[in-house]
Amino acid sequence: MSDSHVAGKNDPATEHCTYCPKLCRHACPVAAADTREALVTQQKMQALGELRVGRRPWTEDAAAPVYGCTGCGLCTRYCSHEIPVGETLLTARRELAAHGAAAPVTHNFAQRFAARDRALVSALRSRFTATDFAPRGAQGKVGFLPGCDSCASEDGLTDVERTLALFRALGLDARLVDLDPAAGPLCGGMPLASLGDDVALAELARRHAASLASYEVVVMSCPGCVGLMRTRFAALGAPLSARIVHLTEFLAPHTERLARQAGTGPGARVHYHDPCHLGRGLGVYEAPRKLLAAAGMETAEFAWSHADSQCSGGGGLLPITMPETSRAMARRRLGELEANPDNGDAPIRVVTACPTCKRSLGRAASGRTEVEDIASVLARALGVTT
């Protein structure tokens, strides 16, 4: 076997993808919404492999496909080689930056991220009163850290408010993490991870480790950051003492109580959208559905749901790098429901358990479709909306 054939000068993941007949084509939500062939998983990985071995120049055009991934993980589900495409592409973006081939919109992203995080912390602090925050210093408490996309709009802040009301109604002593008004940090760092920026992420992890040191449990509404903080922070040198749980994991043990308090509701029909990072990421599929059922809702399913759920378009910084494509993904996701004859012309309610999904889908919702946060929906079912 001559050297020219020897595999291994490239990494096995990109090499396997290069020779693959694009067997996860049906799974990639980016490629389904934006049919440029360069955005098919196989092509994105081939592009990365070719950049790395010098068969493609490190230019913005040649590197652009690497940004066409939300890290949703559905392709890996259909890969018998189990290639972690999302992780590979998201991580590789730091190589693009190092070679000067990064997308211009990502330049100085870490600084902008930090500024946004500070702004969101101050928005959160000014929106809520001191009693909404966990008491400073006490040990063993439960803190709630809302997703940053919740804090970016009045609508999202209302969801936070209702989440707190829901906790109170269920007798759960969970309050907002007592964030440092000047430094936060609020976001768990998915946006930084989406650019493979391990330096900024490690710095953020250290600040979270300090900020959350006195908590036993930290409840988060953003499943992407839950996964990130659970699995990556320790490796980045900032192990967390608190247990990080997603909102629906936190509420799951209280499903029966919720059912008792909700009584028999009107039985509204809602479609539940599985966030990629909650379902495929954390393996949580049933808890949110059971919670909705307990609150008297009938949950209807998307054609692609559970482990096959299709990304809302909000992940992987796609809304920044490819905003049109991101919107098309969200429109496609909701369009399925609008085209389904079972739904007639009736209003459509979509519930999800991720602020980023809610924001992404919400932007694409037509007048007929409403996208809601699960905690808000549950709070309303209990009549504790304010």
Added chain:
Amino acid sequence: MSRHPLEPALEAAVGADHVLFGKRALMQIAGKAAGDIEPPAPTWVVQPASAAEVADVLRACSRERVMVVPWGTGSTHALHARDERTRVVLDMRRMTNVLHLDETSLVVHAQAGLTARTLEELLIPRGLTLGDFPPAALGSTLGGLLSARGAGRLTPRHGFLEDACLGVSAVLADGRTIHTRVAPRRATGPDLSRVLMGSEGTLGIITGVVLRIDRRPESRLYGAHAFPPTLDNPVAAAIEAVKRALAEDARPTAMGVYDPAALAAHYGAEAVPGDLAGGCVLVTATAGLVDLAAADLAIIGDAAAAGGAQPLGPALAETWWTMRARAYGMGYAAAAPLPPGSDARRSALEAAKLGGPGAAGTLAPVDLEVYARLDDLPRLYATGVAHIRAQGAEPRAHIGRFDSAGGILFLAGAPALDQAAREKLADVLAPLGARRARATFGDPALAKYLHDLKRELDPHGILNPDRAPPRAEAA
């Protein structure tokens, strides 16, 4: 009269004995019933025996720009010239050889002049069959059958006749000979034999066909169900039962829906179950491995029962099945299977051909047949029957030749409708989804392509120009 330069070439091609000239020749091949056929221009009847001879004839005609009309056993319309062009009628009926019978693959390669019925007679003693295609269709030559498309030439058990055709041999206008190679299916470009099939001899003359055949079925079973007049719409219920049975994967050999008048006219008044006026009957024949045939019968029976029908027992359907076959001289084909080669088989075959039990019977005539989607058939039936009655005739109708998408409605009146009345009836039914065989060339936008294709393959326009797409559409 001096000899036309074509004549020696024709004689060289097929032998002088097989070149006939003029009115006498036409009358001779058309038979007594054809009436008076007066050719307005020089006309030869040429009787080739092989594809090579056809090729020689076409080369000669191409050279002389003489038009060629292929003829088998088909309608004598083809023999009536529409213009004063010199013509050659290509009488295919000497081309009756079976070129290859592959009993392993169940495939037969036969010359195009062989009638399907004759082929069936050759197959039966070997325990083989073409399949239970409607007997009415099988009197035609194989070439004729496959040159023209037809919606109703099918049996749910075997599919459409043209789908059983695995390949054709043909001669193009310039004498080039084509043999499409045989494979069960292929993925090597367009289906080239389908270009010739359906083109009615306008693109090439089909000289041989390769057909999938079958073994004689192990069993035949029959069933009949009455949809009483008390139902909302008995014909609609019967069609719905057909549809449901086909959706449940039933593969009967034939099904028919008859109103009482049609039943009486075709099979005698005694065939009609009592108090059925305003209702209809679904008759069914299934065949094959006995368990499969029984399953098919049961599926259809249940579908009929679900539609409110009452079971009548097998006798009526058996009568329907055998009389329908006998009417076309194919009583033997409908008969219960017999061990191959047995004396009993041979004598049954002889009886069917010569007369006696199983000999040819007759069916009542049909005035109009139209193809329609299953969903459109009930309304077409009701409209057609009402229209005939309004013309002062006693209507009768049956529906058959079902596929998963549609079926054929056969309408008649007593007294029979004249030509004008038939056309009027067709005009009434057309807006409701009724289609007559070969009335259109499909999407008009494709007509120019067919026109150009003919010009490519037949630059002098000698092949059966009467059946080429009309110029108006070819704009």
Added chain:
Amino acid sequence: MIHPSQAERLASACAKVVGSARVSRATSDRHSYARDQWPRVLIGMRDGKGAPFPPDVVAWPTTTAEVAALVRVARELGVPVVPYAAGSGVCGGAAPIYGGLVIDTKPMDRILALDTRNATVRVQAGMNGERFERELNRRGFTLGHFPSSIYCSTVGGWLAARGAGQMSTKYGKIEDMTLGLEVVTGRGDIVRTGVDGRAAAGPDWTQVFIGSEGTLGVLTEGTLRLRRSPELRILRGFELPTVDAGMQAIRAVMQRGLRPAVVRLYDPFDSFLAMRHRAEAAAAAGDEGAAYVPTPPPAKGLAGRLARSLASARQRVQDTLLAGALARPRILNPVLDSLVPKLARKGCLLIVGCEGAARRTEVEARLTFAELERAGGRDLGEGPGLNWLKKRYAVSYRQSTLFAAGAFADTMEVASTWERLPDLYESVREAIGRHAMVMAHFSHAYPEGCSIYFTFVAHAPDRARMERVYDAIWSDGLSAAARAGGTISHHHGVGLSKGAFMAEEHRESMAILRSLKSVMDPDGVMNPGKLGLAAPPRLTDVARAS
């Protein structure tokens, strides 16, 4: 490649049709359409060659009218048009070998109408296979078309290449389930076939456009016949003593009028692999096999495992038996012939399955299994059948492993009537076996014949020799198929790789194909150089010069 100034004109004319956001001349876009899945190209790519056939311009139309306008634009400029959707073909059919305009039909991926009463569907050509089938399933129907490429192919591609699915024995090939098409011809007209169905006069245009591989026009829409989702599916494995006995058994089943959905007979080596695969699968945990959805373990960081599996694959290819053997197939194949049955202690594996409405399926399955036993088959129970169902799309994933390990693999699917089938099997197997390790299975059975699917794996010391081996396999294999009276392709199509064998396949009938071409595409712009049809000299001259 066309001249840059012409490409510029082409791009701006296309932008007037579809808008500038839906036209691209970017290198990244052009490269992503520069090949399909023809394995010969992968041999070159592994050696550092880029994808070889970039188009000059790519356009993404969203309507049939836009497709028609794009074809007219290309026709006016005399540049090639290559319809491209998922590019999963394995014969180079979608490769823009003369550059020009790629029309990507993937944006046209909607179900236009699903007639649940009459079980028909109108669907756009760009619809992905798996997405389509799942949507139909959700509505209670199936198309019954399950190519192993179903994840990565489209309806338009199936139609263009006359594809077949694994259950074609019951449901038919794609041409058997198509009622009509919408096509943009090479003249830029929009035409519909199947209007008035079989009541229309003239050729059956549907069967003319199916299989035309983009050489006559762009297929934009199909009307397809559906079946209700099966109520019952019964699968079995049988063991037949020899390939011959297996062929006889399938023939007996088909000629009895039975129509199982799946029939697959593996020759001894293929059986050996299939059995071993089964053993591996059984050893793996979690046997809950969802019929339509494979369920590999959830995603996690698995680069380590991947590297291990690659290393072990490379090991397998390189180990003493195979490394030597792949280079000396003449020795290997007989050795395997004698060794494998002993190793496996098995004859030939036959997978059979019936599905459909419950009542008929039960009867059909019982009769089918009885027929197979009568023909000498030993019932292995449902295990092998269920395992096949679960792993039925798995084969395509092995391509990566083999190529990454330095070998190459490809498949050749031929077919004939039963009378010629034993000869076809022996001849093609012998022809490929001169150059490669070869195995085969028989699938897609008909009353009158069957298809044979050869898989071959080979290796050579360098790219040039590997390509020579590759070409020799195809040349010898297809010639053998033609000599044995078989067809050179049952369902993969012709594309570029089999074009030279079209004359042998169709002989004088090529005249009809050429006439169709000149009528549908008088300027020769549609997918030039494919299907054994010569490209216009103005294109070949440019190609030769560059």
